[in-house]
Amino acid sequence: MDTLNIGGNEMDRFYRYKMPKLISKIEGKGNGIKTVVPNMSDIARSLGRPPTYPTKFFGCELGAQVKTDEKSDRYIVNGAHDAPKLQELLDVFIKKFVLCGGCNNPETDLIITGKSANTQKIILDCKACGQRTEVDMRHKLVTFILKHPPTPIKGKGKKEKKSKKNGEEEAESPTSPTRDSAEGSEDEFTKRIVAEASELPTADQDADDDNWAVDTSAEAVAERMKDLSLDIEDELEPHESLDVWLKENQGAKSNDVYKKIKELGISKETDLVLKYLVLNLFPEDSQKIETIEKQINKRVKLFQKFITSADDQLALLGATEELLARRKELMESKTLGVILMSYYQHDLLEEEVFQAWIEGSNSSKYKRLFKRNVSITYVDKEINQEIRDKAKPFAKWLEEAEEDDDDDDE
Structure with missing residues (x-):
């Protein structure tokens, strides 16, 4: 297996601190497309962190849902993400949650201090230099770590008993009762055990105290399922709950959707809100142009509440990229043209923003218009280029429409 220096440390030429190179495997298609990281457990073991932490970090950074199953050793990120991109994000995770802030060494443990939510902090305790540095508590992963603190390493603090050799008796642990050679002491110890045992209830006594049968009535089953669903919901991040x-609630009114966004407290997280609004905009069976136009018209006022800048328009296009990557049937030039035209006609997308998006993040127009350097969502380069190729007829239409306007002005 290929190995890398942890955190990309090029000075560590002898690979003292190494980890396996991340492997990604894309499965499924359409809305069910997902990326599996088969060697996440090996990577996490090298970093000394639970595999759920880097997996959840990917979800936070990509705005994607993740699924972790430690029993079956499967770690999944929704969407199509290639290995280099995930490796790049893993390096960011390592710098934020693994490397010591003093000596840049990965020999650290995560320690949670404080009891209340307001005073809790996550500390990186370095075993190499002894320094303790604080983790950036503003990152979304922090909430997950506080809910799922790292478990202590098994075996620490336990003293092993010495095995018997050459007829010698095994060593006693400090907490175990010592055997006195005097017969009287052993009798007293035995008497105490017998006395305590006699006080325990017999099988007949507690037979009527507790009913161990499970209530299988419909009401009881429904109540248990309700509790289970609440536990699952508590595990979700607010944007995942959305x-x-x-x-x-596919048929919910825009006002109800807006109230839910406010209720979850993510109305200012425009990128994530637009992402999930777009991904859930069209029902699975909606491929007809009339249905697509109708769905966009239905949500126009809701979109307008969150699209107030060029960066918001870029987030809208980024979310549309991910939608098209998941649902290839919408990528036809005519269908994509209808989506873009609807955005344009309802002032959700300006011509200059669209042209900068077509030209790509390296263009001067792109750098001048947007604060961010890359699209908020990520799709494979090949899919990215395919989407832009399919969008070129609409770009050509915009150019011709502008030329016509210029002729009219003259």
Whole structure:
């Protein structure tokens, strides 16, 4: 297996601190497309962190749902993400949550201090230099770590018993009762055990105290399922809860959707809100142009609440990229043209922003218009280029429409 220096440290030429190179495997298609990281456990073991932490970090950075199953050793990020991109994000995770802030060494443990939510902090305790540095508590992963603190390494603090050799008796642990050679002491110890045992209830006594049968009535089953669903919901991040809610409430009114976004406290997280609004905009069976136009018209006022700048328009296009990557049937030139035209006609997308997006992040126009250097969502380069190729007829139409306007002005 290929190995890398942890954190990309080029000075460590002898690979003292190494980890496996990340492997990604894309499975499924359409809305079910997902990326599996088969060697996440090996990577996490090298970093001394639970595999759920880097997986959840990917979800936070990519705005994607993740699934972790430690029993079956499967770690999944929704969407199509290639290995170099995930490796790049893993390096960011390492710098934020693994490397010591003093000596840049990965020999650190995560320690949670404080009892209340307001005073809790996550500390990187370095075993190499002894320094303790604080983790940036503003990152979204922090909430997950506080809910799922790292478990202590098994075996620490336990003293092993010495095995018997050559007839010698095994060593006693400090907490175990010592055996006195005097017969009287052993009798007293035995008597104490017998006395305590006699006080325990017999099988007949506690037979009527507790009913161990499971209530299988419909009401009891429904109540247990309700508790289970609440536990699962508590595990979700607010933007993930929005995604689940939108899927379950496809026909909800825009006002109800807006209230739910406010309720979840993510109205200022424009990128994530637009991402899940777009991904849940069209039902699975909606491929007809009339249906697409109708769905966009239905949500126009809702989109307008969150699209107030060029960066917001770029986030809208980024979310549309991910939608098209998941649902290839919408990538036809004519269908994509209808989506872009609807954005344009409802002032959700300006011509200059669209042209900068077509030209790409290296163009001067792109750098001048947007604060961010890359699109908020990520799709493979090949898919990215395919989407832009499919969008060129609309770009040509915009140019011709502008020329016509110029002729009219003259």
